[in-house]
Amino acid sequence: MQHALISGAAISLVCSVVGLFLVLRRHSLFGDAMSHVAFGGIAIGLFTKVYPIWTAFIVSVLAAIGITKLREFTKIPADSAVALLLSSGLAVGVVLISLSNGFTLDLYSFLFGSILLISIQDMVTSIALCAAVLIVISIVYRKLMYITFDEEQAKVSGLDVGKLNYLFVVLASITVITSIRLVGVLLISSLLVIPNITAMMFGKGFKKTALISALVGVFSVLSGITISYVTNLAPGGTIVLISIGTFLATVASKYSMMLIKGKGEKLVTSMVDQKQ
Amino acid sequence: MQIAEGSTTAIVDVKNVSYSYNNSFSSSIILNDISFKVKEGDFLGIIGPNGAGKTTLFQCMLGLLKDYDGEITIFGEDTRRNKLVLKKIAYIRQKNFIDRSFPATVNEIVSLGTVGIKALSKEKKEDKILSVIESVGLFEYRNKRIGQLSGGQQQRVLIAKALIADPALLILDEPTTGIDQSTQDRFYALLKSLNHEKNITIIWSSHDLGAVNKLANKVACINKNMFFHGNAYEFFENEKLLKAYSESAMQAHMQLHLNKNPNSSNNNGNNPTYS
Numbered sequence: 001m002q003h004a005l006i007s008g009a010a011i012s013l014v015c016s017v018v019g020l021f022l023v024l025r026r027h028s029l030f031g032d033a034m035s036h037v038a039f040g041g042i043a044i045g046l047f048t049k050v051y052p053i054w055t056a057f058i059v060s061v062l063a064a065i066g067i068t069k070l071r072e073f074t075k076i077p078a079d080s081a082v083a084l085l086l087s088s089g090l091a092v093g094v095v096l097i098s099l100s101n102g103f104t105l106d107l108y109s110f111l112f113g114s115i116l117l118i119s120i121q122d123m124v125t126s127i128a129l130c131a132a133v134l135i136v137i138s139i140v141y142r143k144l145m146y147i148t149f150d151e152e153q154a155k156v157s158g159l160d161v162g163k164l165n166y167l168f169v170v171l172a173s174i175t176v177i178t179s180i181r182l183v184g185v186l187l188i189s190s191l192l193v194i195p196n197i198t199a200m201m202f203g204k205g206f207k208k209t210a211l212i213s214a215l216v217g218v219f220s221v222l223s224g225i226t227i228s229y230v231t232n233l234a235p236g237g238t239i240v241l242i243s244i245g246t247f248l249a250t251v252a253s254k255y256s257m258m259l260i261k262g263k264g265e266k267l268v269t270s271m272v273d274q275k276q
Numbered sequence: 277m278q279i280a281e282g283s284t285t286a287i288v289d290v291k292n293v294s295y296s297y298n299n300s301f302s303s304s305i306i307l308n309d310i311s312f313k314v315k316e317g318d319f320l321g322i323i324g325p326n327g328a329g330k331t332t333l334f335q336c337m338l339g340l341l342k343d344y345d346g347e348i349t350i351f352g353e354d355t356r357r358n359k360l361v362l363k364k365i366a367y368i369r370q371k372n373f374i375d376r377s378f379p380a381t382v383n384e385i386v387s388l389g390t391v392g393i394k395a396l397s398k399e400k401k402e403d404k405i406l407s408v409i410e411s412v413g414l415f416e417y418r419n420k421r422i423g424q425l426s427g428g429q430q431q432r433v434l435i436a437k438a439l440i441a442d443p444a445l446l447i448l449d450e451p452t453t454g455i456d457q458s459t460q461d462r463f464y465a466l467l468k469s470l471n472h473e474k475n476i477t478i479i480w481s482s483h484d485l486g487a488v489n490k491l492a493n494k495v496a497c498i499n500k501n502m503f504f505h506g507n508a509y510e511f512f513e514n515e516k517l518l519k520a521y522s523e524s525a526m527q528a529h530m531q532l533h534l535n536k537n538p539n540s541s542n543n544n545g546n547n548p549t550y551s
Contacts, residue, residue: 024378146388149378152369156338157441158362158392203421205381 003123004115004225004235010130011182012191012217016199017137018175019192020210021168023200024148027078030169031189033085034176037063039185040092042110047096052110053125057177063089064169072162113184113236115225122181129178133171144168145206182221183236191217194243201250216246287445287477288314288337293346295332305500306332307344312496312505314479316444319471321492321508322481323521328499330481331369334449338367350445363392366438369449374430376423382409382433383418389440404440412436412466428452428459435466446470448480452487460484464491485512497521 022030041059045052067081076084097107109117118126137144146154147161155161179188199213224239295307307329314320324330335341337348339355339362348354353361366389386409390401409418412432417425422433431451438446448467452460464487470476471491482488488495488508495511497504503521504511511517 024375142388142391145380145384146391149380149385149388152340153367154391155340156362156365156367157389158359160359200377200379204379205419205421206379206384209379 001116001225001229003118003120004229005222007118007123007126008115008182008221008225008239009218010127011179012195012221013214014130014133014175015179015188015191016195016213016217017134017210018172019196020199020213021144021148022172022192023196027082028193029079029082029086029189030172031176031192033082033089034060034064034173035180035185035188036086036093037089038177038180039110040089040096042107042180042185043093043096046107047100053177053180056180057174059089060173060177061170064173065166068166068169109184110180111184111186112234113180113182113187115182115235116229118181126178126181129174133174133178136167136171140164140167183239187236187240190240190243191221194240194247195220198243198247198250201247201254216243220246285315286313287316287351288312288479289347289349290333290337291347293333293336293344293348295329295336295341295344307336307498308501310346310498310502312502314445314477314494316477317471317475318477318494319467319492320479320494320496321488322479322496322498323483323485323488324481324498324503325483330498331449333498334367334369334447334479334481337447338362338365363441364444365447366441366443366445367447367449368431368434368438368451370451370453374422378423379421381419381421382414382425382436385422385433386436386440389437393441408436408440411439413462426459428456428463431463432466439470443476445477445479448478450481450483452482452484460487467491 019031022028038056038060041056042052044050044059045055048055063085067085070076071078071081143154143159143164146157146159147164151161175192176188179191183191195213195217196209198216199209199211202209202212204212220243221239224242225235227233227242228235228238290310290312293307293310294305297304297306310329310333312320322330322333332341336344337350337355339359342356351361351364355361383405386405387401389408390396390405393401396404406415406418409415412435414425414429414432414436417429422430425433434451446467452463467478467480468491471478480488480492489512492508495504495506495508496502497511504517
């Protein structure tokens with residue numbers, strides 16, 4: 001449980017930060033695509049008896065670089081590239097599973113997450129990878145923010161946008177691989193997207209949005225793990241449902257505030273009219 | 277009508293630049309043999325109808341498009357090869373690219389202009405950010421999100437971001453499109469002061485002939501070809517030129533709307549030239 005909470009906090013933090021750039025660049029489904037590629041990589045690992053996270057890591061990073069290069073040459077739209085990645089990863093996984101006579105318990109845990117069963121070795125690996133991603137992002141975050149705001153302007157200011165894009169897809173791939181243990185292949189994009197769209201509802205600047213997103217992400221993961229531990233529910237699904245609940249609560253409170261403010265303004269207007 | 281060569285050296289030299297969009301089935305000429313020079317302190321207004329190739333010309337000048345014919349040097353360097361020269365240039369394009377949901381304050385957007393500038397300390401950078409925001413009249417909006425500002429205010433934020441790196445050349449691509457008249461007037465006053473007081477060379481594309489007449493000392497009029505290049509007063513005081521430009525612009529406007537296939541048009545870079 002303690003291992004799960006520590007790993008979960010680290011993973012949710014890095015997912016929120018990487019996810020903010022993905023959401024703002026309209027690449028919200030990139031995480032989904034990478035996780036499906038990782039699924040293919042995991043299947044390769046299970047098939048070849050190599051530690052699946054490493055094969056997933058290698059396959060995902062190569063696929064992320066490959067798809068970025070392919071997009072440069074062919075100019076295919078981002079959503080089509082995502083569809084290509086997603087179906088390719090899944091196809092490789094399904095074929096290899098059929099060759100190894102169907103689903104195994106290991107594969108099930110990769111699909112849906114197994115954070116409560118995380119070992120101390122996995123915890124240390126997760127923390128090290130999260131720390132590495134966060135350190136690199138903290139070094140280049142203003143450059144990443146610039147290319148996210150306006151890639152053309154960033155190019156004209158002399159930034160090497162091509163290299164930064166490659167660096168970012170590699171960081172995003174590492175983030176996805178690290179998160180597989182937490183929520184599984186099928187729910188990863190929720191960790192990248194939901195805390196950020198929740199944070200954006202607050203209407204703050206970049207740094208504050210990133211901070212709120214990190215808080216929402218960490219809160220969802222820690223409360224999700226605790227609730228699933230106590231109630232024996234699936235942790236991945238519980239975490240996602242809590243983050244969706246947080247998002248809906250934020251939307252509802254924002255809408256209520258707008259209604260109260262609107263009524264208040266109408267009341268003031270009518271009082272002024274009555275006086276006149 | 278060529279500009280007389282003065283003592284000041286040209287900081288922008290565009291020589292015989294042509295650009296076409298090609299695919300397997302067709303080819304479309306966007307720029308045909310464009311040449312002009314811009315000297316330090318010039319305020320060049322580039323006018324031309326929609327589809328005349330103004331944005332493409334800027335993209336070639338900035339090295340964003342690399343496969344053009346001809347030569348372009350800015351401060352003596354080819355921007356396709358030397359990225360360092362871009363540090364001296366600020367580029368502001370049409371305002372409609374700004375995502376109103378982007379979660380960044382005015383302060384944060386302006387600070388992007390300091391990315392890559394290592395010479396300044398953190399405190400000096402912050403002071404400079406505030407002073408440049410003040411210079412474009414947005415000090416009280418510095419903590420507002422860019423999406424909360426009007427179109428004109430957003431353009432001023434982008435100007436502030438551009439100015440923070442102390443550019444020697446400012447390139448603006450139709451910066452006032454979709455902005456109301458009073459905001460446009462304030463924006464033009466700002467451009468004028470940047471050119472006159474800070475001696476920043478400005479290249480500015482616009483459809484607003486009145487504003488170009490008031491602000492620019494040089495005019496380049498393009499419609500795929502260079503239609504006219506010279507002193508602004510020579511263009512605006514020549515009724516024949518103005519009439520020919522209006523007819524050419526109207527023709528291009530009609531073709532843009534009526535003819536979706538550029539190959540079947542008569543406008544394959546064969547407009548009359550008056551320079």
